[in-house]
Amino acid sequence: MTIRTLTRLASLTALVLGSTALYAQTIAPAKVAFLMPDQSSTRYEEHDSPGFKAEMKKLCAACEVLYQNADGDASRQQQQFNAMISQGVKAIVLDPVDSTAAASLVKQAQAKGIKVVAYDRPIPAAKADYYVSFNNEGIGKAIADSLVARLKAAGVKPGEGGVLQVNGSPTDAAAGLIKKGIHAGLDNSGYKILAEYDTPDWVPAKAQQWVSGQIARFGKQIVGVVAANDGTGGGAIAAFKAAGVNPVPPVSGNDATIAALQLIIAGDQYNTISKPSEIVAAAAAQVVVKLLAGETPKAEMMLYDTPSQLFTPAVVVADNLKAEIIDKSVSGKPIQTAAVLCVDRYADGCKKLGITK
Template sequence: MTLAKSLLAAATALLVVGALSACTNAVTPGVRPSHDPQTAKIGLLLPDSVTARYENADKPYFEAELKALCPGCKLLYANADGDASKQQQQAESMLAQGVSVLVLDPFDSQAAASIAVEAKSDGIPVISYDRLVHSKHLDYYISFDNEKVGRLQAQALVDKLKASGAGRGDHGILMLNGSPTDNNAALFKKGAHSVIDASGYTLLAEYDTPAWDPAKAQDWVTGQITQYGDRIDGIYAANDVLAGAAIASLKAADVTPLRPVIGQDAELAAVQRILAGDQYMTVYKAIQPEAEKAAQLAVALTRSEHPRADTTVSVGGAKIASFLLNVTPVTAADVEGSVVKDKFYGPDTTAKICAGDYKAACAQHGIG
């Protein structure tokens, strides 16, 4: 054999070996790649920075539980900042980095379905966290009973109006709903409507707030104050960020006395407003158990374990194994026994609530 032919044969052999090696290392769609559960990468995708709980509670609680359960595991974290396209890119980046599990809190429940499909094709399990992804390609869903949240909010508002004798004649309620792309917002709205529609009180107007944007919410409420004035007797706000926006509008328009406004999430600023008398109620959702449960499920999935769920939720024609945690309504009388008792804002919860101008309000309610 000539030297040229020998070199050609050797090169051909190398190409064949390389091709076989590439085939051997390829990931078969729908088949989970082999990962070491002791050093697994876990992806956590959160939806926005507007809602304080995500950075202040969900992420640190999840991270702490993950570290306790699997010290060698690595957390890959990203926040979509209210951008569905950005969240898609973040998910793809995590999949490319070799995550073993994706924990996904979708900014847009419909758009995020493509993330679940892509993860499924790579054999990567997905936990839908807090908000339901509209996809059958989920391994678990963990959240709260979100219709119940809406019912509790609306019932608190209706009871307050009845107690004060307000909301009659041509007076009524404004509904400031959450983002139309958020499945939870639809559930809050459904639960709230089930109470308000049967209450006998007039629904003056309602608004689905794009991306939970407080600026848009405040502009809308300001417009309703111009239109309805003193006919507004109460405001349903889907969360505490929107409640704060509604209260800002009422104050800017010198509406006195302030109308009862309800929210949810028990954000620090909301609890301070409640003690000061600016906001009537919130809904306390114990985020620590939710985040810790998500971390526990993620670690279990890296070990090919599938813990039994409490219930199922139907989506995309499939029944998804689910955990739906309980929620608690909180007015000024309930702050001590809920967020303070649970140290919701950390070991210095009382100090945070009662800081500055809120010291007197805390003393008035026996906190401090």
């Protein structure tokens, strides 16, 4: 993702949603819930929540953001959702643990006049007031295309082996979109999908256990792994290392977590997706402000009959990690710093990539 692209994304947000500054002055003090799904990825605590709170503070200083994380438990998220309604929130930004179960939550809130913004993961069975996310299907295709290109560049012929496909949670509609995108990248690539797995609740340990079984089953036939996020990708890498496989075949990821970026620096993970969560968090805050002001935010598309805005992220590999992660900034802050990434055993890898503290 170039600086020009990031600038375009920010401009597109303003263009699509309109100026929220004018509406912020007319909004009465309100409570807004920000409900995230799990802690298997560090992004929610480190990026999404701070990004949403910062944008809401700019747009509606009198608004109070109530943040909760369900830690992968759909029942807990329902309890948190009900608690937010009891506390009198006027809008709920919901990233669902279970996209199907969340449909009843959307309808419950809307029946009480509460606005619901679906965030990151869509809610297909209910029409939320808006949906904000990165393009999940595009992410799946991008990581698969990138890994296929890596195999071809390395001279790995399709008939010489196949790949494993490690998908996300079967209860997550966004994981379904990523899965669809991965298939779009792999199905006509010539490389056979040896086996495929939907990882319950995105738990890395479950992905690791499954990949371990496939290593025992297929051995050297495995020439790569397309994993739907950095957690499942990290689980796959751990399985190869535990099995004594060296070098580890190319493994994909998604989220650009610190751990994944360090694995790329070390040469253990092939790619990830840089999708600064602050971008979608800010967009969600702008949508909320418009909804609270009684306005209807414009949408660039309809997805599952819901007005939607989707952003396009960037694929990161070792060769462009410095340019995409270290040298880029969002909201005036670097996406990530060398001081954080280039520690201990990763210092030598950073030097090879031209990354210095």
